[in-house]
Amino acid sequence: MTSFDTPGPLVRTTAGAVRGLVDGKLGIRTWRGIPFGASTGGDNRFRAPRRPRHWRGVRDATRFGPVAPQPTYSWTDRVVGAENCLHLDVVRPDTDDELPVVVYLHGGSFIMGSSHEPMLRGYQFATAIDCVYVSVNFRLGALGYLDLRSIGDDCVANPAVRDQLLALQWVQSNISQFGGDPTQVTLMGESAGGAAVATLMAIPAAEGLFHRAIAQSPPLAMVHSRAQSELWARELVYQMALPRQATLRDLRAEHPHDLVRAGQSMMWRGQGFMHLNTTYAPTVDGTLLLEHPLRAFGDGQQMKVPLLLGTNSDEASFSKLFYMRNSARSRAALRLLSAFDSTEAHRVLDAYSGAYERGQFAELLADALFWAPSVRLATDHNLVAPTWMYRFDYAPAALRWLGLGAMHSLELSSIFGDPGASRTSGITRFGGMEGMAELTDRMQYHWGQFIHHGRPGVEWPPYGPPSDTIPARATMVFDDPPHVEYDPKDGQRRAWADYDMTEWGNGVPELLEQLGLMISTELGR
Known part of the structure; x- marks a missing residue:
């Protein structure tokens, strides 16, 4: 029983x-x-x-x-x-x-x-x-x-x-x-x-x-x-x-x-x-x-509620296995970027040195899927409501050795306090989990403060423009130990600033013609 x-x-x-x-x-x-x-x-x-x-x-x-x-x-x-x-x-x-x-x-x-x-x-x-x-x-x-x-x-x-x-x-x-x-x-x-x-x-x-x-x-x-x-x-x-x-x-x-x-x-x-x-x-x-949603946030039409958001540092580490040739990776990166915005795609690709290497390609894909949209959300939402951003960097030794790092969804183990329920538990049982218990306590503390009071702990500065006492774009990095970084990856952030990630299809006119759709903002209506 x-x-x-x-x-x-x-x-x-x-x-x-x-x-x-x-x-x-x-x-x-x-x-x-x-x-x-x-x-x-x-x-x-x-x-x-x-x-x-x-x-x-x-x-x-x-x-x-x-x-x-x-x-x-x-x-x-x-x-x-x-x-x-x-x-x-x-x-x-x-x-x-x-x-x-x-x-x-x-x-x-x-x-x-x-x-x-x-x-x-x-x-x-x-x-x-x-x-x-x-x-x-x-x-x-x-x-x-x-x-x-x-x-x-x-x-x-x-x-x-x-x-x-x-x-x-x-x-x-x-x-x-x-x-x-x-x-x-x-x-x-x-x-x-x-x-x-x-x-x-x-x-x-x-x-x-x-x-x-x-x-x-x-x-x-x-x-x-x-x-x-x-x-x-x-x-x-x-x-x-x-x-x-x-x-x-x-x-x-x-x-x-x-x-x-x-x-x-x-x-x-x-x-x-x-x-x-x-x-x-x-x-x-x-x-x-x-x-x-990205347009709604940009227009200030979203709900004006406190927001806590972030990503993991190795969200798409699995994609290191994609493509055997460097040139194939770079072409694939340009193709996926151009499907949204062919004008700005080259600028983004340059920020990742062409995404020729496996690590560069994985980082670009992770940023396209998760980090760049999150930065856009945080930047726009901070104008209308309190906003805090994090990055989860912690990874057990076994995942680092495999080249997977702080992969997608790994932060759930710390937030929910149940690493044994993770799909990676079979790997992490081999050890290399030093600092995990302390990190779980710290993350649950911040999540709890936000849930009860609408803000995390005082050691986590809000995400926003610089002030007399705080630099810009404070990001809490959850690692062993946790620490705050300001405007991380600023070069890549600037490269994404003018890239339009809201209208898939603008860069594939042949498909739009086949579907009988016009290449304009009509796509979103």
Whole structure:
């Protein structure tokens, strides 16, 4: 028997009562698999989510809900999950205190992940931070992050983003019953979840639903333009072996797992990643997301809430394995940069010495995906609200020896205080973890200060222009030991300053002509 052997308090939500569990050893209460939306299958596929049906009696909240349909880490085409996936999990310390709330949006490249991945369950996080932790499931891949309006108008462009909005509305209506303060909600996410946080900050409908934001490694350049939306919608129909005149009704008749498999096939065959044209992402639809988040931040149209954001120093270290010849790496770098902005692409490439070497190419790719958009966000958001930026440099000796370093998502081990749940735990068990415990304490301290007070600890200066006492662009570097750097990589930052990373497709006119789209700002409408 696990330590979850004591019934938890009964809590009444707007849809019905739920009872979870108490873990005396961990000192937490948890409620799992609480519906915040109805099933998204059948006629509801590709449509905006609906609130859940009311239930009678007390709902058992001791088991996690189904994950969204998604592929698995395997060599097969096995798919897991169900379309009745709009559930969330709540964890809090085993006290009756009213606490600030963290709503967490998981990563997974917009195609994978769940609220209850071992790393993200939040048991240690909730007690260390002293908060009510809410982790959310939402639609993924072809079912959540494709704009299919070019096939039919009885759908929405951003199903997953609307799921996230509905979860935030649920929190506002219900979290006080779990001892959470609905006026102190921090929206937090990593990778695709970090992009979701920044996207929601740019959506007028999200105003007032959260009051602080933490975006870790947000790949904001991946947000879809109209060109990408039409390209991938057409490709899905093709991969499903349906006629070009297929309708949304035809797609709704297909098994969800077949749609996931087709979506995976077009993702790998299309090689969109190497052109920064990912298959799945939020879409600038002109109704919910009015403009690209980077443009919204540049125009001062985002939510004016305190923001903490940053990236890891070796986000794309895996790409060192790409391409055998130096010239091939440089050509690939120019090609992916030119797809957005052919005018400024050469200037950016020069800042990385042509990206001929493996390390240069990996750094360019990491900066294009994560760092450069984050710097743009921090620069613009600092003009309207307090902003803090970090860089995570810490890496166990084994990862440094392998040339992977502080790779993508590695910071989660320190933030959630559970290195054993990391996918790299099999490597890091060989040692070289000196300073990890101290770093975890330090990061959880800063995250906790931000969640409780809207600012990290005083030793972390805000990101912004120089003052009489503080140089410009302070960045907290989490390493052993942590320290502050000012305007890191200033040469590369300047090279990205005029590069337009908001309109994929401007540099590929032949594709736009094929899709019947004009090369202009019309792409984002």
